[in-house]
Amino acid sequence: MQTQQSRNIIVTENLGKSVKTSSGTLHILSDINLQVASGESIAIAGESGSGKSTLISLLAGLDTPTIGTISLNGKSLTSMDEDGRAAMRNQLVGFVFQSFQLLQGLTALENVMLPLELRGDKNAKNAAVALLDRVGLSERLTHTPRQLSGGEQQRVALARAFVSRPAILFADEPTGNLDSKTGTKVIELLFELNLENNATLILVTHDQTLANRCQRIIKLDAGRIV
Amino acid sequence: MKPFGLAVRLLWRDSRAGELTILFLALLIAVTSSTAIALFSDRLERTMTNQTAEFxxxxxxxxxxxxxxxxxxxxxxxxxxxxxxxxxxxxxxxxxxxxxxxxxxxxxxxxxxxxxxxxxxxxxxxxxxxxxxxxxxxxxxxxxxxxxxxxxxxxxxxxxxxxxxxxxxxxxxxxxxxxxxxxxxxxxxxxxxxxxxxxxxxxxxxxxxxxxxxxxxxxxxxxxxxxxxxxxxxxxxxxxxxRPELGSALNRAERYLGLSSIVVIIISGVAIAMATRRYTERHLDATAILRCLGCKQNEVLWLFISQFLVLGLLTSAFACGLGWFVQEMLFKLLRNLLPQSVANPGWLAVFFGMMTGMTILIGFALPPLLRLKKVSPARVLRRDLEPLPTSAWLVYGLAGGLVGILIWRYTEDLNMTATIFCTGLVLLLVLGLLVYLILMLARRSLSSIPLNWRFGLQGLLRNSRATTSQILAFTITLVAMTLSFTVRSDLIENWHKQLPEHAPNHFALNIFPEQLPGLQTEFKDNGIENSQFYPVIRGRLTEINNVPVQKIVSKDSQGESATHRKLSLTWTEKLPEDNKIIAGTWWSPEKKPEVSVEQKLADSLKINLGDKLLFVVGGQQLTVTVSSIRSLRWDTMKPNFYMIFSPGTLESFPGTFLTSFYLPENKKTYLNQLVKHYPAMTILEVDLILKQFKTILSQLTEAINYLLYFALMAGFTVLFSAIYSTLDNRIYESALLRTFGANRSLLRRTHIIEFALLGLVSGVLAVIISEGLLFALYSIALHMDYHPTYYLWIALPLIGTFALGLAGCWGVRHVVSSPPLQVLRNF
Structure with missing residues (x-):
């Protein structure tokens, strides 16, 4: 049992999230029990409004649950305060978003350097240059997001996600804003990098083909795993 | 994380991306203005002190x-x-x-x-x-x-x-x-x-x-x-x-310099607050990403505060140099009016300018900046997750407290500070609430008005809270500019009034009673304008309520010097012009022996209404009751008296008469004739003193004019940059409207209506607050007569409407001329 638990990098028990609205309490997520093994790739699929984004934000420690517990790498995320969760994200987690979420004022290189700079890593620039080279953007280091296409922006976001060598990568609809050809290229790159880094991948998508590339699919409907 | 180094790098990156331009400009105006005014006031004050030392x-x-x-x-x-x-x-x-x-x-x-x-x-x-x-x-x-x-x-x-x-x-x-x-x-x-x-x-x-x-x-x-x-x-x-006539002119000028500093600081503060608000809003996403990447709340806050401090220090250093240059230019412009030797600029004033800049920055920028601390990392997934605004108490409390301290520093009068501060605050709160309620009510009538008016109004109503704070910010700026302008106009008008063209320039003393009718006729025949003839009887104040005065007065006080010499006493039926009863009443109908005492002397000698004063006049004792306390203007060049007695009190004592009169330069020879006719009469020529006084007043007037221009310039710059800081959402929404087919003229009309309404409301509020503050300022701080400034009621709403309307339409002009996609992509 102990061995099994230590291999699970994410564990949730009876996880739930509800919000109070003028017409009563709205249950966004209920009874989510989940174990994700280290290095596993999981797709969270479901219709719009099924609670995918809420689940990923709880798992990543971006938000707090109303009920239940989450442990990340053996540590209880739910018992941590906001600063504790921030430290956990900094050490353990990488993100890729549908809307890229690059800092508009920063160049591609500076965007990628940022997570390492936050850690105080002196080698930030070299690592960022290497990773941008890896995603095929060595010629676009000094370009700002506005000067890059959607696919290029998402590649910068991938480089930023992997530059800090995260144990877990959360990807929220990473191809949602891209055409299918570019989307496919980005997904290829994402899986390659994930493999190279031996990271656990939690991928939110409503694209069945993409979901099928993961080892396991968790389907959500009205906030519950089905 | 090494926050400081990272902060500097982020600051550099932000500045390169143009995110800091408005903030930089606001800070630049704040520090340049405060340094320039601090230096200018300091130098002018020292120059004037040197000059008045000549007296x-x-x-x-x-x-x-x-x-x-x-x-x-x-x-x-x-x-x-x-x-x-x-x-x-x-x-x-x-x-x-x-x-x-x-x-x-x-x-x-x-x-x-x-x-x-x-x-x-x-x-x-x-x-x-x-x-x-x-x-x-x-x-x-x-x-x-x-x-x-x-x-x-x-x-x-x-x-x-x-x-x-x-x-x-x-x-x-x-x-x-x-x-x-x-x-x-x-x-x-x-x-x-x-x-x-x-x-x-x-x-x-x-x-x-x-x-x-x-x-x-x-x-x-x-x-x-x-x-x-x-x-x-x-x-x-x-x-x-x-030299009370000079003293009061200088006092008022010093207060005006203080007022100008406060005005510029408030204007700059508003600009900084608005620019920081925009900065905060534009950094919500970046903060969410930083938080998502593992930045702790306090680290995020410290990261931004460090950036502001570095920006503040760098900008302040640059602005101090600019402020130095500006005040040099002001002195150059005034060169012909000022004395030959002008006091050197003081380093302390530069340091003070810099400190003021940093204080304004912290006071006005910190509260909006604190909002970044509350940004949820989940915003990276859901952009609609807005952090709660910083507590209004903190925002207005910190800025208000800072302004209060500054007012106190310049006025050095707790009572006055409290009055000005409370009047302003109460008016601002009440009117702010009123605007908010009107906006809420206006929402209901939206459906029944034409489309462009509806869009324009919607722009204001969409976020009533933000609109209210924008209106209040513009109102404060307009109020500050109005105060600067009105006080200056009234101050100068007041000086002109106290020294009209034919202000008396001679005093005639030692006129014996029997000479009086002859002299009056002679003045009349020669067309000489003279003030009232006052009897002058010399006497000494010896006791107040049976206590010797020497025991009452504090050393080195005005009262103390008055007890050492004989005072010139007079009596008159009517209250002299420019005298004002501030306590008690002018003579009672019972015709008792009464006296009216000048306010400052009364304060110094601790004289109150009803006190019994014992005078020794011509070897006889005379006891009178204090029936009134008077304030008077020493700067009118007319005879003034510390003690005025009621009719029937002093008539039996021997005395002479005194008057002042105006004699033009070309009639000077008449003095010889006058001296021949009345050899015992003493004529005192005060032309030169008067001339010197007038020179000082015109120097002060010019200096004050330049300060006003500077304050107005700062005000308008701030208004424009403040408008710019509110444009992001408007530009975005206008671009969206264009994608849905809104034509340019509809958008233009919408923008004009929205900004003009914003300006109109701000202008109307500014008039109400200005009048309230002017009343408080005049009656308490400057001791001048308050009267409503009617033209402001038309001018301010018009200025507000046009200035904000123009600035706003100029700011969003490219939305109507560029392809909408291009505008949207830049967001």
């Missing part, structure tokens, strides 16, 4: 009825203070069988330490400026001495036992002292001749003036050292007390 002929004067201890002079010498002395006394001169009571002034070699004397040698010769008095053996006399004693230049004149040669006619001496009634025709001699005149005997009535000049620090030290050692008959002269 004392020194930086500091100790007046005494006897010589002062040698150790005092020794101490002044140790402190490197230059010293001069004058001794003044009355003496009867007899020449050519004529008698004249003259005022003799024996001056030491270095007299005057500040300012100059003016002399001439004949009626037709030009006046010469003299920086020292006559050499031993010589005497300079006023022209009246020559005519009264039938003497000419070069003739001998005997003062006491000493025969001196008259070498010059003195036409101006800088330090004609206080009690003008004792002024007699002047004779100036060298102090070395004083002993030989034999006039000074034990018990003679001599007034000594020990004059000092030097560096401010040494003067202050000397003053502090000497003050506790002064005896009852000695006092330090002060420009504010001893």
């Amino acid at each position: 004392l002929a020194a930086d500091m004067v100790i007046s005494s009825h006897a010589t002062i201890p040698e150790s005092w002079l020794e101490k002044a010498k140790q402190l490197n203070l230059a010293q001069a002395q004058t001794a003044e006394f009355s003496s009867v001169l007899i020449e050519n069988d004529e008698l004249l009571l003259a005022g003799i002034k024996a001056a030491s070699d270095l007299y005057p330490l500040r300012g100059f004397l003016k002399t001439t040698t004949s009626d037709y010769a030009d006046e010469a400026i003299e920086h020292k008095g006559p050499e031993p053996g010589l005497a300079w006399v006023e022209k009246r001495v020559l005519s009264a004693l039938k003497l000419n230049i070069g003739d001998p004149i005997t003062v006491g036992e000493k025969k001196l040669a008259i070498s010059k006619i003195v036409t101006y001496e800088p330090d004609k002292q206080g009690d003008i009634y004792s002024l007699s025709p002047r004779v100036i001699i060298n102090k070395q001749d004083l002993q030989e005149t034999g006039v000074i005997q034990p018990g003679s009535h001599v007034h000594y003036f020990f004059q000092f000049s030097g560096e401010q620090a040494q003067l202050t030290e000397f003053k502090r050292w000497v003050k506790p050692q002064l005896n009852l008959a000695q006092r330090i002269l002060d420009i504010h007390e001893d």
Whole structure:
């Protein structure tokens, strides 16, 4: 049992999230029990409004649950305060978003350097240059997001996600804003990098083909795993 | 994380991306203005103090009825203070069988330490400026001495036992002292001749003036050292007390400088607050990403605060240089009006400017910045997750507290600060609430109005809270500009009023009662405008409520000096013009013996209504009841009295009459005729004092004008940059409307309606708040009459409407001219 638990990098028990609205309490997520093994790739699929984004934000420690517990790498995320969760994200987690979420004022290189700079890593620039080279953007280091296409922006976001060598990568609809050809290229790159880094991948998508590339699919409907 | 290095790098990256431009501009205006005004005020004040020191002929004067201890002079010498002395006394001169009571002034070699004397040698010769008095053996006399004693230049004149040669006619001496009634025709001699005149005997009535000049620090030290050692008959002269007409003009000008500083600081503060608000809103996403990447809440906050501090320090350093340049330019513009030597700029003022800049930055930028701390990392997934706004108490409390401290610092009056601050705050809160309610109500009537009006109004109603704070910000800026403008106009108008073109420039004293009807007729026949004739009876105040006055007064006070000399008492039926009863009533119908006391003297002597004052007049005792306390204006060049008695009280005592009159330059010869007809009458010419006073007023007026232009310029720059800081959402929404097919003219009309309404409401609120504050300021701080400024009620809403309308439409102009996709992509 102990061995099994230590291999699970994410564990949730009876996880739930509800919000109070003028017409009563709205249950966004209920009874989510989940174990994700280290290095596993999981797709969270479901219709719009099924609670995918809420689940990923709880798992990543971006938000707090109303009920239940989450442990990340053996540590209880739910018992941590906001600063504790921030430290956990900094050490353990990488993100890729549908809307890229690059800092508009920063160049591609500076965007990628940022997570390492936050850690105080002196080698930030070299690592960022290497990773941008890896995603095929060595010629676009000094370009700002506005000067890059959607696919290029998402590649910068991938480089930023992997530059800090995260144990877990959360990807929220990473191809949602891209055409299918570019989307496919980005997904290829994402899986390659994930493999190279031996990271656990939690991928939110409503694209069945993409979901099928993961080892396991968790389907959500009205906030519950089905 | 190494926050500081990262902060600097992020700051650099932000500045390159143009995110800091508006904030930088706001801060630049704040620090440049505060440094320029701090430097300008400091230099102007010191220049004016130097200049007004000329009225004392020194930086500091100790007046005494006897010589002062040698150790005092020794101490002044140790402190490197230059010293001069004058001794003044009355003496009867007899020449050519004529008698004249003259005022003799024996001056030491270095007299005057500040300012100059003016002399001439004949009626037709030009006046010469003299920086020292006559050499031993010589005497300079006023022209009246020559005519009264039938003497000419070069003739001998005997003062006491000493025969001196008259070498010059003195036409101006800088330090004609206080009690003008004792002024007699002047004779100036060298102090070395004083002993030989034999006039000074034990018990003679001599007034000594020990004059000092030097560096401010040494003067202050000397003053502090000497003050506790002064005896009852000695006092330090002060420009504010001893030349009240100049003192009050300077006081008001100093207050205006203070007001300008506050105005500029408030305007800049508003700009910084709005720019930071925009900065915060534009950094919500970046903060969410930083938080998502593992930045802790306090680290995020520290990251941004460090950036602001670095930005503040760099901008402040640059702005200090710019402020220095601006005040140099202001002084260059004023060069022709200011005295030859202008005080050097002080480093302390630069430092103060910089500190002010940083304080404004922290006070006004910190509250909006705190919002970033509350950004949820989940915003990276859901952009609609807005952090809660910083508590309104904190936002307005910190900024308000800062403004309160600044007002207090400049006014140094807790009561006044509280009144101004509370009036402003209450008006702002009440009107802010009112605007919010009106916006909420307006929402209901939206559906029934034309489309462009609906879009325009929707722009304001969408976020009532943000619109209210924008309106209040613009209102505050407009109020600040209005205060600066109105106070300046009224101040200058007030000065012009107190010194109209035909302000009296001569005093006629020692008019005997029997001469009065003749003189009145003569003035009338010659078309001379004169003020009222007042009886003058000399008397001494000895007791207040049966307690000797010496026991009541504090040392070195105005009251103390009043108890040492005879006062000029008068009586009159009617309250003199420019006098105002501030407590009690003018004469009671019972015709009791009553007196009306001047306010400052009453304060100093702790005199209250109903007190019994005992005067000794002509050897007789006279008890009167205080029926009123009066404020009066010393700066009108009309006779003024500390004590005015009720009719029927003083008539039985012997006295003379006094008046002041205006005589134009080309009618000066009439004075000789007047002196011939009334030889006992003393004429005092105050043209030069008046001229000097007018020069100072015009210098102050010009300086104040430039300050106003500067404040207005800062105000308009801020209004424009503040409008820019609110444009992001408007541009985005307009671009969206265009994608849905809104044509350019609809958008233009919408923008005009939205911004013009914003300006109109701000303008109307600004008028109401300005009038409230002006009332508080005038009645409490500046002691001027308040009257509503009617044109403001039209001008301010119009200015608000046009300025904001134009600035807003200019700011969003490219939304209507660029392809919408291009605009949207940039968001």
